[in-house]
Amino acid sequence: MKQQVTAVFDIGKTNKKFFLFDSKFREVYREYATFSEIKDEDGHPTENLEALEKWVKSTFEEMLDTPEYEITSLNFSCYGASLVHLDSEGRVLTPLYNYMKPLPEGTSNDFYQKYGPEIAISRVTGGPKLGMLNAGIQLYWLKKARPEIFKKIAYSLHLPQYLSYLFTKMPISEYTSIGCHTLLWDYERKAYHKWVHQEGIDQKLPLVKESDQTITMDFNGQKIAVGPGIHDSSAALIPYIRSIKKPFVLISTGTWSISINPFNTEMLEEAEIETECLFNMRTNGDPVKVSRLFLGNEYKLQTKALTKRYDVSLNHHKTVAFDRELFSKIEANFVPRFKWFGIVSEQMPKETTVDDLNFEQAYHQLLWELVLLQEKSVRSVIGNGSIDRIYVDGGFANNEVYLSLLAYRLSDKKIRTTDASLGSALGAALVISKTDLKPKFLKKKYALKKHTSFQLN
DSSP states (O other): OOEEEEEEEEEOSSOEEEEEEOTTOOEEEEEEEOOOOEEOTTSOEEOOHHHHHHHHHHHHHHHHTOSSEEEEEEEEEEOSSOEEEEOTTSOBOSOOOOTTSOOOHHHHHHHHHHHOOHHHHHHHHTOOOOGGGSHHHHHHHHHHHOHHHHHHOSEEEEHHHHHHHHHHOOOOEEHHHHTSSOSOEETTTTEEOHHHHHTTGGGGSOOEEOTTOOEEEEETTEEEEEOOOEEHHHHHHHHHHHHOOSOOEEEEESSSEEEEETTOOSOOOHHHHHTTEEEEEOTTSOEEEEEEEOHHHHHHHHHHHHHHHHTOOTTGGGGOOOOHHHHHHHHHTOOOOOOOSSOOOTTOOSSOOOTTSOHHHHHHHHHHHHHHHHHHHHHHHHTTOOOOEEEEEEGGGGOHHHHHHHHHHTTTSEEEEOOTTOHHHHHHHHHTTTOOOOTTHHHHHSOOEEEOOOOOO
């Protein structure tokens, strides 16, 4: 007899993952893929959407034929700020523009002159000025820069909803994707912002569905409930919200490190916006205050540079264990040594200066400087609250040096980690199940671990 499972495609900027979860939401299968980026019409690197589509479809079709599993439901978790534009025949009209693509300065200036001031838009939409990371501005730019393409758009779908569309052929919008620093949503009015209507962009956006609403489809005689897809950071929060009752902050790590405080739903203040706080959205449309840090991207670029500088293997950094004695020397004589590639910091030196260090010393120095930024991000989203529980999931939940230094720097908090690779995928599976979890679910099923601070001599 086949085992009934929920299938989830979890699409990150770097890694594409496929999971199967059993009826108790235990992982029973996983598969990974990566794709080389292509270039858009302006020569900027971007997702190979065609390759992604082929992999998603072929992986699903293969799993339909497997003798071990019976897929009963399917959902999608994806990174945000990425739109797929379709014409009336369902054809893709443009590349999947990379949210790191530079936005022409004139576009941004024109928008804020017309609909600003900037701080007022940021406060009610929960999104600071972020260029193409503001998905609404992508549409505004497309209308001004590519008007012939904009006119052909029947539907603009966020990436999770586009993957769902591949299976259902039903275009929809969904709360968590709309509410993730897009500038589209007015959190005070709980509706699209007025500028969206004035520009006619609302006509390109399908009807909004809640994250738990599924569509039953027939695949080779097999009935499968297909979810609408969900923004990955919002998905990562779901297992914690459903199983933990005491207030907490979740640090969801990956390309971005997103510190999420679901217990702070107050409207953003100007000072919070200046420290890169913003809103994500809960599955029911409620705001969630978050603080973002480009941690994973910076870590990847810096370790690549260190690998080249010290002529070590590409994965050597993964073998470095935490060395308390080494770190004590760094802290005793600490000065910032790393010039960041993608992070802005007041203390950043003009150049990276690690020539007097060996690889292990330089690696500890790098992680310490990143953790200092992480601490600032976490404390900003906690604000004046009394939260003392911090959960870490995603890629850095497996990094011993990061976790040791984070526990040391946040010694007034209780630090916990869960299985490193599951956060958003598990949330995507749970959201379409409407299942309540027992308080010890994460501890029993997903290796919840405690991390305590150490003492330096």
